[in-house]
Amino acid sequence: MSKNKIKPSILAGFMELIPSDQILFNKMMDTIRKNYERFGFLPIDTPVIEKAEVLLAKGGGETEQQIYRFKKGDTDLALRFDLTVPLARYVAQHFSELTFPFRRYHIGKVYRGEKAQRGRFREFYQCDIDIIGNGSLDVINDAEIPSVIYSTFKDLGFDSFVIKINNRKVLNGFFKWLEIDKPLAILRAIDKIEKIGAEGVIKELENIGLEVNTIEKIMEFIGIEGTNEEKLSSLERLNINNEIFNEGVEELKLVNHYVGLFGVPRENYSIDLTIARGLDYYTGTVYETFLKDYPEIGSICSGGRYDNLAEYYTDQKLPGVGISIGLTRLFYQLSEAKLIKSEDSSLTKAIILPMENCLDRAVEIANILRNNKVNTQIYLEKAKMGKKFGFADKLNIPYAIIIGEEEIKENKYTFRNMKTGEQAMLSIEEILFNLNIKF
Amino acid sequence: MSKNKIKPSILAGFMELIPSDQILFNKMMDTIRKNYERFGFLPIDTPVIEKAEVLLAKGGGETEQQIYRFKKGDTDLALRFDLTVPLARYVAQHFSELTFPFRRYHIGKVYRGEKAQRGRFREFYQCDIDIIGNGSLDVINDAEIPSVIYSTFKDLGFDSFVIKINNRKVLNGFFKWLEIDKPLAILRAIDKIEKIGAEGVIKELENIGLEVNTIEKIMEFIGIEGTNEEKLSSLERLNINNEIFNEGVEELKLVNHYVGLFGVPRENYSIDLTIARGLDYYTGTVYETFLKDYPEIGSICSGGRYDNLAEYYTDQKLPGVGISIGLTRLFYQLSEAKLIKSEDSSLTKAIILPMENCLDRAVEIANILRNNKVNTQIYLEKAKMGKKFGFADKLNIPYAIIIGEEEIKENKYTFRNMKTGEQAMLSIEEILFNLNIKF
Structure with a gap:
């Protein structure tokens, strides 16, 4: 190569595919989109670049370190790091033009300047759906979401997967009843159980400063076994006199009943009291989805119910429920597991x-x-x-x-x-x- | 609204649609994609963020002022401002994994920090196709491209449009024969004829410093009228003894013949000697497409033939031909002309x-x-x-x-x-x- 050429390369942490793989990637994206549309979700598309103050309205945490932020002239800009913050801004901004409950899907690239490491991407596609209520949103919506997950992953060619369902109120009410005051730290510890095991969770709970007695109760609680109905009965038999807890159990019962009615087979959903979701904005139902044969891939579709989507932008109370598929990471994991076969891929007939x-x-x-x-x-x-x-x-x-x-x-x-x-x-x-x- | 809220708004120069419009926008994008696939083009998707030195390898001109460029840590980054430079980098980088002639389509957002003004966007979708040869690429490819344009705009619901075709060699050969040495400045002046009229072009040519006599010859040349075949005969009758000119006329004849054979009706394509394309990398056939009833919208699909796609990244000679549809601007213009009707748009049946x-x-x-x-x-x-x-x-x-x-x-x-x-x-x-x- 001549000396004055620039080496053709891309940045670390960015995925770029050859066409035979891109065909399969796009097919997956199309399948997701078609399923989202089948359940009545409407498309939106928001700018990749937004005002930094808008994207960082909530502020704090990892977000601020990872965000791509820069100036153009005097304007303080940033690239979106998820599709939830832009949704919140969108709903607040276009409130009077939208019809509620507002079902939207959004498939687009988001950006996080994370440390480059295998399987972590700085640019990746998220495929999100959310249902946003104006003032209130019936809990029955929480039961329809797993049927979207089921339909989507079935169409993507997966058979052996399970949607794990829990309710934050059940956990929080239980902690309240135990008179524990650091529920979020405990939730985060419990959330790691797939990765670090029960032993690891116990250690984390010790580090938080819980007493042995309390830890035992928590471990016993999240260890409740049986069918969904047996778990629900066990929860009721605990006779926990806490309003939030009882509300959570009622919601979980209703969601469990309707998920089945919405056509999700028994083997594809399961109440799992260890599912906590680390994110602090979930307030009710939470979901995670696992491939039974590839648990090491982790959750391939997660989400939950939140009380108020857009509090940083508007006084309107906007409760919602939603999920997200991280398509870039999923595609990468499937490739690593040799589940992507591009030898036959062709759009041209x-x-x-x-x-x-x-x-x-x-x-x-x-x-x-x-x-x-x-x-x-x-x-x-x-x-x-x-x-x-x-x-x-x-x-x-x-x-x-x-x-x-x-x-x-x-x-x-x-x-x-x-x-x-x-x-x-x-x-x-x-x-x-x-x-x-x-x- | 409470005082501590952030006003939900987006940056000037960014398009954001409500769902009923987004549905129509996405339908247009799908139609374009389906047509590109029908002609055997393969999808690629490149990162929105690339190394600044890669995107600016060619350098100079408006690009460098308009580009969004910033640092993350020590890395000098930029957002892509078109899909052609990423294609050049992609083909050079993945050369050994690709099959030539390489037909790719790419639909994605690009970024230009232009001055904000009506109808100008800082983030917009481009929908590109290109055919890249390894070493050489038959001119017959130049004749297939208009059939993709025709099929696409027909499917988009347009009837009354014309694909204007010219060949840079015809113009350049003619200028050489006139012994003029600033062909690019002249091309740019001619290119403006739709906007500024013949009078305006004459003034620009005077400003370049051409003699009255020469200007007359140029204006007479680009004023040649008649059917495509009559124009081609007129060109031959000029008896211009210049190799490039004659090559250009031969190519134009062949393209004209095959465009018809590829199924484009007579009323939808036309040889137009005023089509020059301002961009300096075109070397042969050039295209622009106009809506007959809305000429003020300007070209809705343009492109052409170039000699060497990726010279800044590789020694491989990679000639190609391609076109681009600027979908965001097109959608905006159609909305302004009241040609977008979202009252009936629904994905939900x-x-x-x-x-x-x-x-x-x-x-x-x-x-x-x-x-x-x-x-x-x-x-x-x-x-x-x-x-x-x-x-x-x-x-x-x-x-x-x-x-x-x-x-x-x-x-x-x-x-x-x-x-x-x-x-x-x-x-x-x-x-x-x-x-x-x-x-």
């Missing part, structure tokens, strides 16, 4: 390979296929037939149509299955039929 | 409105519709029926299914066309039939 002096007919055939909505490419360069076949092979294009003088004379064309090598001379009508186009 | 105590059946019906791929929402809040109908109306949902005790008893449900007000009691099978779902 047919390639036309004209022999010398047969280009005009090739163009005519391509027009017919394209007018019948068949994704079609013509090999337009001058080259030997072997090279042309090699091209079709490399791009995984399933069918080739060879056009030579013989073919033109007979008005029939060599139609070749590139996978099996089978081929036949077919009329254009027969070719369209084979490509599944009805007349 | 049916809404289920349960009366009191009828929720369970509503959920069951929703499951059936969703399993049959009908986008369905249930009104889940407790409210009077009038409010529920109002909700369906505001969201433009075309069909409502009302479920009361009567309906549950009869296993038939009130199916209402929300547009016409017509309604009937139908079984679930009949409802699915009316929603066009085959069993």
Whole structure:
């Protein structure tokens, strides 16, 4: 390479795919989108760049360190680090133009300047849905969300996954009853149980300063076993005299009942009292979703219920419930687990390979296929037939149509299955039929 | 509003739509994507943030002033300002993993910190296709591109548009023959003819310092009239003894012939010798596309042929041809011209409105519709029926299914066309039939 060239490279922590993988990535994104739309969610798209003061309205924590923030002229700008803060700003700003309950989906890139490490991305797609009520939002919405998760992951090709459901009120009410005053620290400790095990959680609870007696009660509580109904009965039998706790149990019972009615099979959802979600804004139902065969991937879809979406921007009370799929990370994890197979991926269904002096007919055939909505490419360069076949092979294009003088004379064309090598001379009508186009 | 709230607002120069408009925007984007895929283009997606030195490899001009550039730690970063520079970097970086000719499409947001003014956006979607050859690329590719433009805009619902085609070699060869040495300045002057008229172009050419005699010849040349074939004959009759000119005329003839063969109707393309494209990297065929009834909108799709895509990153010679649709600006212009009608836009086909105590059946019906791929929402809040109908109306949902005790008893449900007000009691099978779902 000449010396004055710039090395073509991207920044660490950014995902970039070759087309055969990109096709699969986009298919996953399309599947997610179609499912979100099937449940009545409406699309929004917000700017990637916003005023820093808007994105940082809540402030504090990791966010402020990780955010990409910069000046252009005198303006203090930042890149969005999630889709929830822009949703809050959007709903507050467009409040009078929206119809509530407002169901929106948003699929877009977000940015976090994290330390670069394997499997962590600084730019990644989030695929979010939220249902926002004006003043109030019925808890039945919390039961519909798992059916969106189920439908989506089923369509993505997963069979063996479980949506774990809990309710923050159950945990918080229980802590209140125990007269513990650091519920958030305890929630965060419990939330790590998948990663650090029960032993680890006990250690963390000790570090928080809880007494052995209290820790035992907590561990016993989150260890309650059985079917969903058995767990609910056990909770009721504890006879905990706390309003929040009882409210939480009632909500959990209702959600458990309706999740089933919404068509989610028993094996795909489970009440799990260890699900706490580290984030402090959840106030009721919480969800996490795990692949049964790949627990090490962690939760592939999480979310929950919150009391007030946009308190930093408006006095309107806007309770909501939502979930998020981190698609970039999910795709990366599936690739690592060898569950992404791009060898067969192709958007193009047919390639036309004209022999010398047969280009005009090739163009005519391509027009017919394209007018019948068949994704079609013509090999337009001058080259030997072997090279042309090699091209079709490399791009995984399933069918080739060879056009030579013989073919033109007979008005029939060599139609070749590139996978099996089978081929036949077919009329254009027969070719369209084979490509599944009805007349 | 309480005093400690942050005003919810976005930056000037950024487009944000309400959902009914977003639905139409996304439909346009989907239509463009489907058409690009129909012609065998493969998707890529590159990071929005890249190394500043990579994006600014070419340097100079407006780019450097407009680019969003900032530091994170010690790293000098920038946001992409078009999709061409990332394509060049992508092809150079992934050269050995790609199959040439490489047909890629890329739909994504780009960023330019321009002065804010009406109709100018700092964040906007570009929808690009390019065909990149390894070493060489047949000129026949230049003839296929207009058929992609035609197919795309036809599918977008436009009838009356014209793809104007020219060839830089024709202009450059002509200038060489006139022994003029500032071809780029002249091209830029000619390029403005739609905006400033012939008079304006003459003035600009005078300012460049051309002699009256030369200016006359140029104006006569770009004023050549007639059908495409008549224009081509006129060019040949000029007897210009310049190799580049003659090459250009030959290419233009071939492109003109094949554009027709590729199925573009006569009224939708035209050779136009005033089309020059201001950008300096075009070297052959150039395109611009205009709506006949709205010329003031300017070109809605432009592009052309270039000799070497990635010279700043690699020694590989990579000629290509491509076009770009600036979707954000196009959508804005169509809205301004009242050509965007969002009153009817809905992705949701049916809404289920349960009366009191009828929720369970509503959920069951929703499951059936969703399993049959009908986008369905249930009104889940407790409210009077009038409010529920109002909700369906505001969201433009075309069909409502009302479920009361009567309906549950009869296993038939009130199916209402929300547009016409017509309604009937139908079984679930009949409802699915009316929603066009085959069993």
